[in-house]
Amino acid sequence: MTTTTDPHPTRRLILQGAASVALLGLGNLPFAPALAAANDKYPDEAFKLKNEADAIKALYGRTAEPSDKVKLDAPEIAENGGVVPISVTTTLDKVTSISFFVAENPNALAASYRIPDGTIPGVANRLKMAKTSNVTAIVEADGKLYSATKEVKVTVGGCGG
Amino acid sequence: MKARTALLLGSLSAALVAFALTSPRVVAADKVDSVADAKAFQNFFFQKFPDVKHEDFVNGPYSMNADMKRQWQEKEEFPPYEFALDAGKEMFSTPFKNGKTYADCFPNGGIGIRQNYPYFDDKEGKVVTLELALNRCREANGEAPYSYVKDEMASLTAYMAFTSRGKLMDIKIPDDPRALAAFENGKRYFYTRRGQLNFSCASCHVQSPGERIRAEILAPALGILNAMPIYRSEWSGMGTTSRRFITCNSQTRAVPLEPQADEYRDVEYFLSYVANGLPISGPGARP
Amino acid sequence: MKLSLALAMLLALSFAPAARAANEADYKAAYTAAEAASKEAAGMRNQWTVTVSALAAAKKAGDSGDFDRAIAAAKEAEALAKASIFQATSEKEAWKAMEIR
Amino acid sequence: MASSIRVRATSNGDITEVQTLIQHPMDTGLVKDAKGELIPAHYIQELKFECNGKDVFVANWGTAVSKDPYVKFSFKGAKKGDDLKISWTDNKGGSDTTTAKIA
Numbered sequence: 001m002t003t004t005t006d007p008h009p010t011r012r013l014i015l016q017g018a019a020s021v022a023l024l025g026l027g028n029l030p031f032a033p034a035l036a037a038a039n040d041k042y043p044d045e046a047f048k049l050k051n052e053a054d055a056i057k058a059l060y061g062r063t064a065e066p067s068d069k070v071k072l073d074a075p076e077i078a079e080n081g082g083v084v085p086i087s088v089t090t091t092l093d094k095v096t097s098i099s100f101f102v103a104e105n106p107n108a109l110a111a112s113y114r115i116p117d118g119t120i121p122g123v124a125n126r127l128k129m130a131k132t133s134n135v136t137a138i139v140e141a142d143g144k145l146y147s148a149t150k151e152v153k154v155t156v157g158g159c160g161g
Numbered sequence: 162m163k164a165r166t167a168l169l170l171g172s173l174s175a176a177l178v179a180f181a182l183t184s185p186r187v188v189a190a191d192k193v194d195s196v197a198d199a200k201a202f203q204n205f206f207f208q209k210f211p212d213v214k215h216e217d218f219v220n221g222p223y224s225m226n227a228d229m230k231r232q233w234q235e236k237e238e239f240p241p242y243e244f245a246l247d248a249g250k251e252m253f254s255t256p257f258k259n260g261k262t263y264a265d266c267f268p269n270g271g272i273g274i275r276q277n278y279p280y281f282d283d284k285e286g287k288v289v290t291l292e293l294a295l296n297r298c299r300e301a302n303g304e305a306p307y308s309y310v311k312d313e314m315a316s317l318t319a320y321m322a323f324t325s326r327g328k329l330m331d332i333k334i335p336d337d338p339r340a341l342a343a344f345e346n347g348k349r350y351f352y353t354r355r356g357q358l359n360f361s362c363a364s365c366h367v368q369s370p371g372e373r374i375r376a377e378i379l380a381p382a383l384g385i386l387n388a389m390p391i392y393r394s395e396w397s398g399m400g401t402t403s404r405r406f407i408t409c410n411s412q413t414r415a416v417p418l419e420p421q422a423d424e425y426r427d428v429e430y431f432l433s434y435v436a437n438g439l440p441i442s443g444p445g446a447r448p
Numbered sequence: 449m450k451l452s453l454a455l456a457m458l459l460a461l462s463f464a465p466a467a468r469a470a471n472e473a474d475y476k477a478a479y480t481a482a483e484a485a486s487k488e489a490a491g492m493r494n495q496w497t498v499t500v501s502a503l504a505a506a507k508k509a510g511d512s513g514d515f516d517r518a519i520a521a522a523k524e525a526e527a528l529a530k531a532s533i534f535q536a537t538s539e540k541e542a543w544k545a546m547e548i549r
Numbered sequence: 550m551a552s553s554i555r556v557r558a559t560s561n562g563d564i565t566e567v568q569t570l571i572q573h574p575m576d577t578g579l580v581k582d583a584k585g586e587l588i589p590a591h592y593i594q595e596l597k598f599e600c601n602g603k604d605v606f607v608a609n610w611g612t613a614v615s616k617d618p619y620v621k622f623s624f625k626g627a628k629k630g631d632d633l634k635i636s637w638t639d640n641k642g643g644s645d646t647t648t649a650k651i652a
Contacts, residue, residue: 040607042594047611076228079377079448080394083615085235102613106579110613119605119624120564124235126615128577155375198548205548239570241617243555352543354535357496357528363546397616416495424493 043112052101052108056138056145059099059112064138064145067092072137072148078129081154087124088148092141095121099140104133129154193341195334195434198348202435206383210371219387219442221380225371229378233446242319242392242444245312245399249320252313257302263317266298275318275325276441279430280333281340288343288426291318292401309420310407315390315399315444322389322443330387330441332434347431350424351382356413362428377448384436386429388445395448402429453531475515478522479506485529494536499528552647558633559652566623567598567606569635571645577612593618596637600627600651627651 046058056064070090078084088098098121099112110127121139129135129152136149206218210225217224223233253271256262264270278291289297295317296306307313334340354361365374366382373379377395389402400408403420406428410417418424486503489495506521553572558565571593578590596608596618605624627633629651636646 042609047609075232079222079229079232082397083236083241083394085232087621105613106577107611107613110611112609113622114604114607114609116604116606118603118626119622122622124619124621125608126236126619128575128613128615202548238621239555239557239568239619241570243570244572244617348547349543352546353539354543355494355539357498357532359535361543361546367546367548411497414497416490416497416500418493 040114043109046109046112047107049109050107052103052136055101055107055109056099059109060097060138060140060145062145064147066148067139067146068148070137070139070146070148072135072150074135074150074152077153077155081129081131083126084129084135084152084154085124085126086135086137086152087122088137088139089122090139090141090146092121092139092146094142095139097140098123099138100125100127101136101138102127102129102133103136105130193345195341195344198344199435199437203383203438205367206370206381210381215438216440218381219384219436219439221385221388221445221447222371222378224381226378229448236446240392240444240446241394242390242399242446245316245319245390245392246323246444248312249316249318249323252317253320257299257304259302261302263295263298266294266301271321272324273328275322275443276328276331277333279426279433281335281337281343281430283335283337283340286339287423288347288430290402290421290426290429291321292403293421293426309401309403312399314403315401318390318401319399319444322441325441326443327440329438330384330433330436332430332437334434343427343430344434346424347427347429350428351431356410356415358413360413362409382432384439386432387436387439388442388447390443391445391447393447399444453534471515472510475506475510475518475522478519478526479503479510482506482522482526482529485526485533489529489532489536492533492536494532496528496532499525499532502528553645554635554637554647556633556635556647556649557652558649560627560629563625563628564623565600565625565627565633565651566621567633568619568621569596569598570617570619571596571637572617573637573639575610575612575614575616575618579612591639591641591643593637593639596620596635598622599634599636600624600631605633 043059046055049055049058053063069092070088072086072088074086075084086100088100090098094117095115096117097112097114100110100123101108102110105128111125113123115121121141127135132151132153132155134149135152136147138145138147203215206213207215210218213224220230220233223230253263264272268274275291278294279288281287282289292309292314295314296309299306307317334344351362354364362382365379366385370379370381386402389405391400391405392398393400396404403425406425407417407420482503486495486499489499502521502525506518506525509515509521510518555570555572557568560566573593574591575593576588576591578587580588582588590612592612592614593610596610597604598606605627606622608620610618631651632648633651634646634648636644638644
């Protein structure tokens with residue numbers, strides 16, 4: 001399986017590189033400009049936080065408001081806490097990031113996805129849940145945060161052991 | 162009729178205890194009619210769950226609960242047993258040290274034959290299960306046998322089951338009293354209570370399929386082995402039939418027998434025979 | 449079935465020695481009785497996991513000299529083994545009651 | 550051994566649907582093994598999908614993503630036969646990459 005390279009690989013990469021460097025430069029300013037999507041670096045800080053609100057602030061720098069344009073699909077009762085199929089779709093446009101939070105997990109932030117333009121704003125994944133908890137999906141669209149929450153019951157802890 | 166026999170049997174065993182005699186062979190073994198048993202077994206489930214399609218019984222708990230079925234279908238889009246399947250396929254084509262492969266041990270090269278296992282081996286006079294046949298094939302070719310409860314065996318049986326997907330379970334009981342005895346012994350094991358919790362397989366899988374035991378929905382006994390081997394989220398790994406029997410025993414606090422013990426081979430024979438006509442759906446994904 | 453089970457356990461417990469401190473001889477006697485019952489249960493291929501753990505606990509306590517606890521555990525193991533033997537015996541016929549006919 | 554990444558990329562019209570299953574323990578670091586010792590955290594942190602030289606999807610994962618992780622998404626702007634490059638890195642510096650043709 002070879003990787004085909006298109007005619008101007010270097011030019012595009014340089015352009016892209018310059019753009020992301022600029023973003024990174026801005027990224028670590030304390031008040032990242034609203035448009036900066038979750039910065040490219042792995043949001044280590046946000047993943048370490050226990051509490052959901054703190055994790056959202058660390059990741060996006062502001063709070064989200066519920067919106068019915070964000071459709072979160074999760075089971076009533078998880079068949080097993082270790083493999084909970086959760087997905088989100090949205091009709092919002094200019095979506096730049098989607099993240100999932102499980103409030104009662106040791107760390108609230110479970111997964112965060114960067115959605116470049118041209119990618120359909122929707123993700124399906126399988127998460128672990130320590131116990132019954134609210135699952136929240138947050139969509140960052142055009143610089144603003146929209147969320148949807150659903151309670152998922154778990155009786156067999158999903159974290160093994 | 163059942164209540165009367167239960168009463169009769171209750172008093173019979175009480176009488177037995179009072180005299181504390183070695184129990185005399187009270188009842189001559191009535192003629193075993195496996196065909197009638199299988200029909201009665203299937204009808205019990207068809208009547209108890211009239212709106213479950215017959216072939217859906219092989220999907221275990223997912224035939225009993227819509228919410229669980231949706232989660233299962235989502236998992237099936239890219240199932241977690243995918244890796245075991247690929248590993249099994251690779252192992253199946255990798256020759257042993259002596260150059261032979263599993264295909265040389267099995268009819269039709271081992272492809273599309275899982276629905277005929279377990280079978281009654283008249284030379285040995287015992288039931289031979291797929292897992293046993295695989296290990297015997299390895300030993301016959303100078304290879305060490307695999308553990309019955311670990312991933313290698315699960316990968317092999319996963320691949321063989323996959324090649325039989327959709328084919329109907331087709332277990333034969335030859336006209337041989339030893340085969341009928343093995344079937345009866347399997348049936349006895351299936352209905353015998355064991356362990357400190359005093360459960361038999363039937364206590365859960367006949368009396369209360371569809372109900373919950375903690376988080377899990379109990380699977381109906383009909384077609385319960387058709388999806389073997391299974392990837393269980395709870396084990397976050399593959400499970401062979403042997404592993405499933407052993408863990409069920411310890412959950413009722415009964416000390417498990419050694420894998421592929423006669424009782425396990427016979428109960429697999431019984432459960433597979435009564436599921437004749439239902440499709441093979443292995444390998445399966447389960448909670 | 450439940451009543452006779454309790455009876456069997458009571459019977460086993462009533463042999464417990466009187467108030468004087470338990471000594472090694474009593475422990476040895478209780479342990480061998482428990483081990484015999486456990487072997488019989490295993491012989492009938494109907495051993496319980498709790499019997500095995502109670503027997504192990506008895507041995508552990510016995511080895512460390514805590515004979516009171518050792519005897520209690522041995523007694524429990526014996527009672528559990530006897531219960532599993534009773535279960536195996538009665539199930540020889542009782543299983544038919546649950547059979548789908 | 551085959552790559553740890555299984556991917557199915559199917560395009561119909563302008564939209565390509567991508568499903569990926571990755572073989573990885575995704576240990577949380579909170580689980581004890583049989584001997585009672587904590588199994589150290591070992592989980593994929595970043596999973597990147599590139600097509601025609603452009604990132605089309607980037608996943609940042611924590612310890613709450615299931616073992617043998619699965620993710621599904623769709624994107625526009627690719628057609629049958631294009632290459633989709635998938636690569637992941639985990640917190641122990643482990644990584645794997647593969648390239649699949651869009652069917």
